[in-house]
Amino acid sequence: MRLFSYGLVRALVYGVIGLVAGMAVTMAVRAALGLAAWAAAPVSATGSIVGTLTFLWGVGAFTDWWSWARGAHAAEPPHHHRDGPEWPRYLNFDPNHRIIGVQYTVTSVIVMLTGGLLALTFRLELAQPGMQIMTTDTYNYLMSAHGIIMIAAILMGVGGMANFLIPMMIGAPDMAFPRVNALSYWIAVPGLIMVVSSLFTGGFDTGWTGYPPLGVKAPLGAQFFYLGVFVVGLSSIIGSVNYIVTIIKMRAPGMTWFRMPIFVWGMFATALIQLIATQFIGMAFLMVVLERLLGMGFFDPAKGGDVVLFQHIFWFYSHPAVYVFILPGLGVISELLPVFVRKPLFGYKWVALSSMFIALVGFLVWAHHMFATGLGMVLNNAFMVTTLLVAVPTGVKFFSWLATLWGGKITFETPMLFVLGSWVIFLIGGLSGPTNAFIATDLYVHDTYFVVAHFHHTMFGGFVFPFFAAIYYWFPKATGRMYSERLGKIHFWLMLVGFHLMTIAMFWIGLHGMRRRIADYDPTQGFGPWQTVTTTGAYLVGIGVTIFVINMIRSARRGEVAVPNPWRSMSPEWQLPSPPPDGNFETPPEVIGDPYDYGLAGASYVRVAAPSAAGH
Amino acid sequence: MDLQSKLAGKFRLGWIVAGGLTLLTLVEYWVATAVTGNLPYILVIAILKAWLILKYFMHISQVWDEEGEH
Amino acid sequence: MAAHTAAHAAPRFNKLALNRLGLWLFMLSETMIFIILLVTRFVLFGTGMPEGIEVDQLLGLVITILLLASSISAYRAETAMAHGNRDAFQRNMLLTIIMGTVFLLAVVAWEWPLAPHHGLHLQEGFGIVFFAMTGMHAFHVLTGVLMLIIVYLNGRNGAYSPESYWGVEATVKYWHFVDLVWVFFYPALYLLN
Numbered sequence: 060m061r062l063f064s065y066g067l068v069r070a071l072v073y074g075v076i077g078l079v080a081g082m083a084v085t086m087a088v089r090a091a092l093g094l095a096a097w098a099a100a101p102v103s104a105t106g107s108i109v110g111t112l113t114f115l116w117g118v119g120a121f122t123d124w125w126s127w128a129r130g131a132h133a134a135e136p137p138h139h140h141r142d143g144p145e146w147p148r149y150l151n152f153d154p155n156h157r158i159i160g161v162q163y164t165v166t167s168v169i170v171m172l173t174g175g176l177l178a179l180t181f182r183l184e185l186a187q188p189g190m191q192i193m194t195t196d197t198y199n200y201l202m203s204a205h206g207i208i209m210i211a212a213i214l215m216g217v218g219g220m221a222n223f224l225i226p227m228m229i230g231a232p233d234m235a236f237p238r239v240n241a242l243s244y245w246i247a248v249p250g251l252i253m254v255v256s257s258l259f260t261g262g263f264d265t266g267w268t269g270y271p272p273l274g275v276k277a278p279l280g281a282q283f284f285y286l287g288v289f290v291v292g293l294s295s296i297i298g299s300v301n302y303i304v305t306i307i308k309m310r311a312p313g314m315t316w317f318r319m320p321i322f323v324w325g326m327f328a329t330a331l332i333q334l335i336a337t338q339f340i341g342m343a344f345l346m347v348v349l350e351r352l353l354g355m356g357f358f359d360p361a362k363g364g365d366v367v368l369f370q371h372i373f374w375f376y377s378h379p380a381v382y383v384f385i386l387p388g389l390g391v392i393s394e395l396l397p398v399f400v401r402k403p404l405f406g407y408k409w410v411a412l413s414s415m416f417i418a419l420v421g422f423l424v425w426a427h428h429m430f431a432t433g434l435g436m437v438l439n440n441a442f443m444v445t446t447l448l449v450a451v452p453t454g455v456k457f458f459s460w461l462a463t464l465w466g467g468k469i470t471f472e473t474p475m476l477f478v479l480g481s482w483v484i485f486l487i488g489g490l491s492g493p494t495n496a497f498i499a500t501d502l503y504v505h506d507t508y509f510v511v512a513h514f515h516h517t518m519f520g521g522f523v524f525p526f527f528a529a530i531y532y533w534f535p536k537a538t539g540r541m542y543s544e545r546l547g548k549i550h551f552w553l554m555l556v557g558f559h560l561m562t563i564a565m566f567w568i569g570l571h572g573m574r575r576r577i578a579d580y581d582p583t584q585g586f587g588p589w590q591t592v593t594t595t596g597a598y599l600v601g602i603g604v605t606i607f608v609i610n611m612i613r614s615a616r617r618g619e620v621a622v623p624n625p626w627r628s629m630s631p632e633w634q635l636p637s638p639p640p641d642g643n644f645e646t647p648p649e650v651i652g653d654p655y656d657y658g659l660a661g662a663s664y665v666r667v668a669a670p671s672a673a674g675h
Numbered sequence: 676m677d678l679q680s681k682l683a684g685k686f687r688l689g690w691i692v693a694g695g696l697t698l699l700t701l702v703e704y705w706v707a708t709a710v711t712g713n714l715p716y717i718l719v720i721a722i723l724k725a726w727l728i729l730k731y732f733m734h735i736s737q738v739w740d741e742e743g744e745h
Numbered sequence: 746m747a748a749h750t751a752a753h754a755a756p757r758f759n760k761l762a763l764n765r766l767g768l769w770l771f772m773l774s775e776t777m778i779f780i781i782l783l784v785t786r787f788v789l790f791g792t793g794m795p796e797g798i799e800v801d802q803l804l805g806l807v808i809t810i811l812l813l814a815s816s817i818s819a820y821r822a823e824t825a826m827a828h829g830n831r832d833a834f835q836r837n838m839l840l841t842i843i844m845g846t847v848f849l850l851a852v853v854a855w856e857w858p859l860a861p862h863h864g865l866h867l868q869e870g871f872g873i874v875f876f877a878m879t880g881m882h883a884f885h886v887l888t889g890v891l892m893l894i895i896v897y898l899n900g901r902n903g904a905y906s907p908e909s910y911w912g913v914e915a916t917v918k919y920w921h922f923v924d925l926v927w928v929f930f931y932p933a934l935y936l937l938n
C-alpha cells in the first residue's frame with residue numbers, strides 16, 4: 060500500500076469510486092422517481108461531479124478545511140518533512156508555490172502533447188484531398204478536442220509560470236493562500252480528465268467554441284467537454300484570486316508598483332481577466348448543459364431563447380482569454396530580453412501599463428468574433444474600432460523590445476532564441492490581426508485558414524515560444540541542473556522552421572478560400588500541395604517538441620549541476636539557491652533599484668541576505 | 676466607552692439600516708404595483724439598497740483603508 | 746528546517762487583510778454569475794414581464810423581507826462577536842440559520858412546485874430564467890446556510906474571540922452577498938412591468 064501514500068494515486072482511486080457511486084445513486088433516484096434508471100447524460104453528469112469532489116477528497120484537498128469545520132484549528136499550512144527524495148511532493152497536495160508551479164508546468168506539457176498528437180493525426184488526413192484514414196465525424200471530434208485541449212494546456216502553463224515565479228519575483232515567502240493555491244491546481248486535474256474523456260464518450264463535433272444549437276445536439280462527449288471546461292475554469296478563478304492578493308499585498312519592502320518585474324505586471328493584468336471573465340465561459344457552458352439535460356431553452360428560439368446570446372456570453376470570456384494566454388508570455392519576453400542583451404528594458408513604465416491597457420480594452424472587443432452573425436453595422440463598427448485599439452498597447456511592447464535589442468550585446472542561448480522567435484512570430488500574428496478586425500476583410504477571410512494561421516501565430520508567439528523560453532530559462536532554478544544547450548537549439552530551429560511552413564501555407568490557402576474546420580476539400584482548388592506543406596511543418600514542430608521532452612527528462616535526472624546564477628540576472632529569484640527552500644527568503648529581500656538596469660555601472664535591484672548554511 | 680455600550684450603538688445602527696432597507700423594499704413594491712414602466716425607479720432603489728448593504732453590513736471600506744482590525 | 750518554517754510564521758503580512766481582499770475578489774467573481782443571469786433575463790424578455798406570467802407577489806415580498814431580516818441578524822451576530830457578547834452571537838446566528846433555511850424551503854419546496862400554475866415552466870418562456878436565477882441563488886443560499894451552521898457550531902465550542910473571528914466575518918459577509926444578489930433578483934423576477 061505504499062502506492063496509496065501518493066496523493067495522485069489516492070485521488071484517482073477515490074475519483075473512480077465517486078464516479079461510480081454518483082452514477083449508482085442517480086440511477087437509484089431515477090428508478091425511485093419512476094424513470095428509466097439508465098440515461099447516459101444525467102447519470103454521467105452527476106457521476107462526474109461527484110467524482111471530481113471525491114478526487115479532491117482523495118488527494119487531500121479538503122483535509123484541513125474538514126478538520127477546521129469540525130472545530131480544530133488549522134491556521135497555518137502544514138509543513139512537509141523534507142527528508143528523503145523530493146519527487147513525491149510533486150504527486151501530492153503540496154501548498155508550496157514552487158512545487159505547484161512545476162506541477163502546473165508538467166501538466167501543461169503533458170496536456171499539450173495530447174492536444175498536439177490529435178492535431179498530428181488529423182493533419183495526416185488533411186494532407187491530401189479525399190478521405191483517407193478517418194471518417195468526417197472522427198475528424199470533427201479530433202479537431203474540436205485539439206482546440207479545447209490546447210487551450211486547457213495553455214491555462215495550465217500560465218498557472219505554472221505564475222505560481223513558480225510570482226512569489227519569488229516579488230520577494231514573498233509563498234502565495235497568499237497556499238492551500239487554496241494547491242486546490243487550484245488539483246481541481247484542474249479532474250477537469251482536464253473530463254475534457255480529454257470527451258473523446259471516449261462519443262466526442263463532440265462543435266469545435267472548441269461549442270455553439271448551440273449544434274452543441275445541444277452533439278453527442279454525449281460534448282457534456283464532458285462542457286463540464287470539464289467549467290471545472291478547469293474554477294481552477295483558473297481560484298488561482299487568480301491568489302495571484303491578485305499576493306501581488307497587491309505581499310511585495311518585498313521597497314518594491315513599489317513601478318519596481319515590479321514586468322512578468323508580474325503581466326500576470327496581474329491576466330489575473331484580473333481570469334477573475335472577472337472566466338465566469339462567462341463557465342455560465343455559457345453551464346447553460347448549454349442545462350439545455351441538454353433539463354431542456355431549459357436558453358438558446359432555443361422556439362422556447363423563447365436566443366442563439367446569439369450564447370455567442371455574446373461566450374466571447375465575453377473567450378476574447379479576453381487570449382490575453383490570459385499571451386500577457387504572461389509577453390511578460391516573459393520583456394523579462395528575458397534585458398538579461399540577454401545586457402541593457403535596460405526600454406520604456407519600463409509604458410510596457411507595464413500596456414498590459415493593463417490590453418486587459419481593459421480586451422473587455423470591449425468581444426463581438427469582433429461575430430461580424431458574420433448579423434449584429435448590424437453600428438455594433439460591428441464600434442467593435443471594429445475597439446479591436447483596432449488593441450494594436451496600440453501591443454505596439455508599445457513591440458517597440459520597447461526593438462529598442463531594447465538595439466545596440467545590445469546579444470548572446471544566443473536557447474531561451475533567447477525562443478524569445479527572438481516569439482518576437483518574429485507574434486509580429487506576423489499581430490500584423491495579420493487587422494485583416495480580421497476590419498469588417499470588410501473579415502467577412503472575406505471569416506472561417507478560413509487565414510484565421511487559423513493568425514490565431515496560431517498569436518498563440519505560438521504569445522504563449523508557446525515564450526513558454527519554452529521560460530522553461531529553459533528557469534529550468535536550472537526548478538531543478539538545480541542545466542538543460543542540454545545543443546538539444547535546446549535543435550528544438551528551437553525545428554519549431555521555428557516547422558511552424559512557419561505550417562502557417563505560411565495556411566495564410567496562403569486561407570486567402571484563397573480554404574475553409575477551416577472541414578475534413579475534406581475540393582482537389583481542383585489546388586490546395587493539396589499546400590496542405591501537405593502544412594502537415595510537414597506540423598510534424599517538424601512535433602519532432603521538435605519530442606526532443607524538448609527528451610531534453611527535459613534527461614537533464615532533470617542527470618544534467619550538469621547549474622551554477623547559482625547562470626544568466627547573471629538581477630531578479631530576486633536568481634539570488635536564491637536552486638531549487639529554493641520552502642519559504643524562499645529567510646529574511647525579506649529589500650528592493651533598492653529598478654528591475655532592469657543591466658549594463659549600468661553600480662546598478663542593483665534587490666538586496667537578499669545570503670542563505671545560511673544550516674538551511675538544507 | 677466600554678465594549679457593551681459600543682455594541683449597543685452598533686446594534687442601533689443596524690436597526691436604522693434595516694429600517695431603511697425595509698422602507699425601500701416597501702416603496703419598491705408600491706412602485707411595482709402603481710407605476711408602469713418602472714425600471715428606472717426600481718433600479719435606483721435597488722442601487723440604494725445595495726449601497727446600504729455594502730457600506731453598513733459588509734464594511735466595504737475595509738478594502739481600501741486597513742483600519743478595523745479584529 | 747526551523748529556519749524555513751520561521752519565514753512562514755513571521756508576522757510580516759497582515760493575514761486578515763489578505764483574507765478580506767481574497768474574499769472580496771471571490772465575491773466580485775461570483776457577481777459575474779449573477780450579472781450574466783440578469784443579462785440573460787433582460788436580453789430574452791426585455792425590461793418588463795412577459796404576457797401571461799403572474800408571479801406570486803405576496804410570497805415574493807415575504808421571502809424578500811425574510812432574507813433582509815436574516816441579513817440583519819447576521820450583522821448582529823458578527824457585531825456581537827466583535828464586542829465579545831457570545832450569547833447575542835449565538836442567538837443571532839441561530840436566527841440567521843433558521844431564516845435562511847425557511848427562505849430556501851419557501852423557494853424550492855413551495856414556490857417551485859406552484860410555479861407552473863403561474864405560467865412559469867422550466868423549459869420554456871420566462872420560466873427558464875425564473876428557475877435559473879432562483880436556482881443559482883438558492884444554491885448560494887444553501888452553501889451560505891451550511892457555512893453558517895459550521896461557524897455556529899464552532900462558535901459554540903469557543904472557536905472565536907473578539908480578537909480573532911475571521912470565520913464569522915467571512916461567513917457573514919458571504920451571507921450579505923447572497924442578500925445583495927437578491928436585492929437585484931427580486932425586482933427583476935417579480936416587480937418589473
Ligand SMILES: [Cu+2]
Pocket residue numbers: 377378424425427428
Ligand atoms: Cu477576439
